[in-house]
Amino acid sequence: MTDATLSLHEKDRSQMPIEYSTEEGDLRIVGFWIFLAAELVLFGTLFGTYLVLQSHTAGGPTAKDLFEIGPVMAETIVLLVSSFTCGLSTIELRRHNKRGLIGWLLVTILLGLVFVGLEVNEFYTYAVHEGAPLSRSAFLSGFFVLLGTHGCHVSLGIVWIIGILLQLGKRGITPVTARKAFMAGLYWHFLDVVWIFIFTAVYLTGWVI
Amino acid sequence: MIDSVKSFLGWFFVTGDPMIYGADASIALVSIGIVAVLTYFKKWKWLWNEWLTTVDHKKIGIMYIIAALLMLFRGGMDALMMRAQLTLPNMHFLDAEHYNQVFTTHGTIMIIFVAMPFIFGLMNIAVPLQIGARDVAYPFLNALSFWLFFFGAMLFNLSFVIGGSPDAGWSSYAPYAGAEMNPGVGQNYYLIGVQISGIGSLATGINFLVTILKMRAPGMTLFKMPMFTWSILITSVIVVFAFPAFTVALALMTIDRLFGAHFFTIAAGGSPMLWANLFWFWGHPEVYIVLLPVFGIFSEVIATFAHKTLFGYAVMVWSMVAISVLSFITWLHHFFTMGNTAPVNAFFSISTMLIAIPTGVKIFNWLFTLNKGRIQFTTPMLWALAFIPNFTIGGVTGVMLAMAPADYQYHNSYFLVAHFHSTLIAGTVFGIFCGLHYWWPKMFGYMLDEVKGKWSFWIFMISFNICFMPMYFLGLMGMTRRMYTYPAGLGWTPINVVMSIGAAGMGIGFALMAYNIVWSAVRGKKDTTGDPWNGRTLEWATASPAAEYNFAHIPEIKSRDAFAAMKEARAAGHAETVPPYKAIHMPNNTGIPVIMSAFMFIAGFGFVFEWYWMGIPGLIGVVACMIARSFVYDDHHYIPVEKVKQTEAATGRLS
């Protein structure tokens, strides 16, 4: 027997899913939520910046000139579906089904890779073919940095999940690996939420105004 | 070939000024000296094992404080240089460009590398002890935060000798801070050095928020927490939600400068005012980040030395909660004069006056705590008592500045400079000195000398008033901020002379405090009880310094001022039943935080000079450290019962 570092009631935790089953897991997940809340402000700042600069095109291409419905919808659907498959992975986690968990996580990062590929292609088209790189105007600076930040987050998420897959393969579902998989899931859903707002505030608004 | 090397070196190192060569020489000598001493006494291993790799919150706190004191020394030297330059009209001790650099580094260092880390240091020392915890929620992250701050500060300070200092003010306003008007690396140092330490601050905020929310000893409900812990809880909330905005602002300006984007430029549709907007969206909450913790310190100290429990506990708490919400909607008062529409200025004028209310309420709480108390004038108490009137002057002039139409008169004059020094010195600096004297025995096991402490207090406090009281009038007489020299015959000279005398006095007061620290290290009174002040909160229930695991038994809390209650119960003869010791679960030391931050430093240096061959490998190093950490599973150990018994016996608290 050892002394707990936490004052939380053991009882409560034994009724919880595996990722909450240790004090450490509990602490980390709460901390991760707080981190996501901070990320809300980070993206909020980028959105505010983008929206102010949206009309500052300095004679260069405007949102309407650049954005095309096809690729944008493809990116959106891929990301929405990946959020769904990621949700399925959490269900498999709670069923303690290692193969299901690994399978759905793999599908999720594959969809993530498709998303990143589509986005890189979109950036490349604008910057190279349309002559609209980030240095062209304030509007484009705002666009590339807001979407680029989101894209970097997705890419980082992919790397993170690969790391977790390796650990899951080696150790199976333990309280530690479960916590990591759960947190990566939260992160992934969060990025989907951010995308919903990018879709609305950048693309839809761009088409409307 | 030789010529090109020469011209590179001439560009790389800052040259020309004898002062710079002096700094070069002293940096080189100090570095060689440190290496020599460590090698001679064979202390490298000790340094690595005991300090560089530690995850113990108490040691991390001490490292924060040492670093912050060193930075205070540098920031203070900058201040004295400015005052020397301004003492008499038409002086050319510093030229215009040099003066710009000095006020920029002074402001940035004082806020980011003194006030914040000093507070982080004190909270690292006190918060886990006050809530009866064995460590913070994420000890690894805590070490990482410290090292990121440390290397960020080092990077920023390097600008003094390599490449050139930033010179656009601590607020780094666009467009002057942009690449077009400010080529060279100075501004990059500001952006990247502050960014690196800012990431550490964000992590600290999350860490302490979760620590306080989830790791309190059983029985300690939120409304039984010590007031300092409450203030850190609220501060952490503000840190967590303000810093991301700053991260973005700094990143955007970095992208402007390095990759030719147009966020804040004048050309291509950029908006310089957007920078001011984002900077102060963080900047105003930041002033509460450096003030609320010292409010907490004063609350503890005043209650302890008035021998009373704090008056109006709940009011204090709710006023801090109100401040945390309101602090995010007042930022525009820093740029009332940038040509906003009338409704905008009106809204922010009112919100600013609103936030003054909860702050004012707290002043009355302290006064009522003192009322009918048995006041004991120790050094920490003197700092706390001096804070009340001096800070109130800063607060009242703040409300004057909050009136948008009046601000057109005060804005960017010495009136403003006097105002924010009244809050930052009489608030933050008095507070950290107060906390330093108060918790010093807890940190090191001996007291700072009271006589020298009181002398340094009186000298510093009186000199502060000599320096900054006349400054208000100088502002009203028309002297503007960031002015590097002024003509004779405006009637400003006498006031400037007096102010410089005051500044020198503050320097003497600080030097005396430094001497006291050294003197007391050798001859200071030992604190054998762990409770030298007859304290009221749990940190005084542990030995001084506290054992690695803080508490052999996690205490059970029944009321506010938990330790005072325990002492009363003991005096009344209530026997405590003490359960047997158990093995204690503690985190392992790790070298990853310091190595990862060193990679961050390398990356930062690379980006400052736009040397991507250096920046990108640096970042890869950072990511590699993260991955390495992710695969570490064996990161805890147990302290066996025998060891706990020995440690407790050594401090005479074996139960």
Add this chain to the structure above:
Amino acid sequence: MNGTQKQLKAGFPWKQVIGLILSLTLTFLALWIAVGLSLPVHVTIAIIVSLAIFQAFIQLFMFMHVTEGTEPVHQLMGILFGIYVAFTVVAGTLWILAYAL
């Protein structure tokens, strides 16, 4: 790992499927309102922003289990405060710099 932890039984993941269908529907609905209809600009924007907020809450509650944990009030308060500050920075920035738009 001990056996007492809650372990989900096998079964069709209704919550997830409904979440997905709702997300896709809302996305296409928003697209149609923005591109297909020609309502006044501010009306369109008000509608699509409301739809986005609704969709965000679907993710938060159906996928992210924001109400789980030993003390979910902590993360709920955190997210709420985050929303408050994020809203403030967007709305405030737009309001302050509106004349520059």
